Amino acid sequence: MRIGIAGAGAFGTALAVTLAQAGQAVTLWARDAEAVGEIRRTRRVERLPEIELPEGIEPVSALSSLFSCDTILMALPAQATRGFVAEHAAPLAGKVLVACAKGIDLHSLTGQTAIIAKAVPSATPALLTGPSFAADIARGLPTALTLACADEACGAALQQALSTPTLRLYRSADVIGAELGGALKNVIAIACGACIGAGLGDSARAALMTRGFAEMQRLAAALGARPETLMGLSGFGDLVLTCSSELSRNYRYGLALGRGETFDSHMTVEGAATARAVTDLAAARGLDLPISAVTARMVAGDLTPLQALDALINRPLKEERE
Ligand SMILES: NC(=O)C1=CN([C@@H]2O[C@H](COP(=O)(O)OP(=O)(O)OC[C@H]3O[C@@H](n4cnc5c(N)ncnc54)[C@H](O)[C@@H]3O)[C@@H](O)[C@H]2O)C=CC1
Ligand SMILES: O=C(CO)COP(=O)(O)O
Known part of the structure; x- marks a missing residue:
């Protein structure tokens, strides 16, 4: 080879x-x-x-x-x-x-x-x-x-x-499951960075990671991924790393958003474009992916991190498995 x-x-x-x-x-x-x-x-x-x-x-x-x-x-x-x-x-x-x-x-x-x-x-x-x-x-x-x-x-x-x-x-x-895990976790990492950058705390971040993972699973299932793939290195594993380490550019970009700071525009931050793509995919398939949706709006400058997190926490109450 x-x-x-x-x-x-x-x-x-x-x-x-x-x-x-x-x-x-x-x-x-x-x-x-x-x-x-x-x-x-x-x-x-x-x-x-x-x-x-x-x-x-x-x-x-x-x-x-x-x-x-x-x-x-x-x-x-x-x-x-x-x-x-x-x-x-x-x-x-x-x-x-x-x-x-x-x-x-x-x-x-x-x-x-x-x-x-x-x-x-x-x-x-x-x-x-x-x-x-x-x-x-x-x-x-x-x-x-x-x-x-x-x-x-x-x-x-x-x-x-x-x-x-x-x-x-x-x-x-399972190529579809593996690639969706890697792509979608970057969106959630931006949300987690914004949460920490805005001073909202580790508990809120844990909630975003968990409910963000539920969104990843929902979209991946709709696109034909095997559920167990999302539980593996390419899904859960990469979500944990990227949402918890300042070595991640997606997470650092979110931190900058949360702090109201600028971020180096030459850095590769994949989650920014993918947040938009996920929003379009969700709309086309009638899926509810609220964390990805507010992240796309934060990236576009349409919502501040505090407005985004406020919109999430005040959604209608529901069962956890939904
Ligand atoms: N850096 C990391 O720790 C990891 C990165 N990845 C993924 O790898 C991919 C690349 O990331 P990095 O290497 O970190 O980014 P990078 O920004 O360090 O490097 C990207 C390279 O691609 C070149 N490039 C950009 N557009 C091009 C084009 N149209 N034609 C030819 N070359 C072009 C740039 O000049 C740059 O050298 C991303 O999707 C990232 O998510 C995956 C795992 C780890
Ligand atoms: O994909 C990565 C870790 O698995 C690298 O993350 P960032 O692109 O956020 O730096």
Whole structure:
């Protein structure tokens, strides 16, 4: 298996580092030739400055080098995937394309693997997701993720090839459930950050995580996910990590909203677009997802965090299982 990674941001680079340390040769592609020149010279990337790239990584800006690999890990932001696979559908034909982004595409309202399958029908889509911060993976800290692929033989081969001594991959055939868990938890993490940033306390955050998880399960079930997938690393596991750690950009973005502060607009905050996508999906399917809805309105600037939390707590009373 010749492994290429599209995107030399934090996550793409972290994956390249752990794979290279495990002895894999990895082609790491970024679109900016000047930046790649700098990476080759310094053996460091801007998003993970403390990590030195091991020898097995070849940073490239030529797409032909990326397309010479048979397995490509797609580590671009979620909203960039559609354009990339559409533009390069011909050279991507027949390849194994592993989506690593966590987000629902705003245009099609589908997950990453559906975008890949639509643009490149001959490719085999897979997904790598679950609780992990790029810096932890790159530093060799122990991490467990989900490798999901509808083609079970391909999933097993990817599980073997992409596991390393510090990165343990569990296999799943439920691609829809795994990708919804990873995308939806980012929305809830923004809500949790806003809650803490606005000074509303840990009890309120626990309520948001729990009721947010109920929303994740409701939407995932409506879209055909297996319930148990949401209970695993890609759902519950990633929700816990992202809603409770200041290493999460989604959580930090929420904190900034709650405190009335600005946030670095160059940061990748997947939950912001996905909150809108979830609201559109819920409306189309007649689902009630109140936390996601108020989060989308907070992100759009239509509600303050205090107004959002007030709207949630004053909803009509109901049974917990609803
Ligand atoms: N950073 C993390 O800890 C983790 C990130 N992820 C997911 O990985 C995905 C990527 O995140 P990061 O690497 O952290 O973001 P990042 O912001 O560090 O890197 C994204 C990279 O993609 C490049 N890029 C953006 N648009 C592009 C386009 N149209 N064509 C080519 N390159 C483009 C950027 O220049 C940047 O180098 C996100 O969906 C995120 O949720 C998943 C697990 C952990
Ligand atoms: O997906 C992640 C952790 O699993 C990374 O979270 P952020 O994108 O919020 O930084």
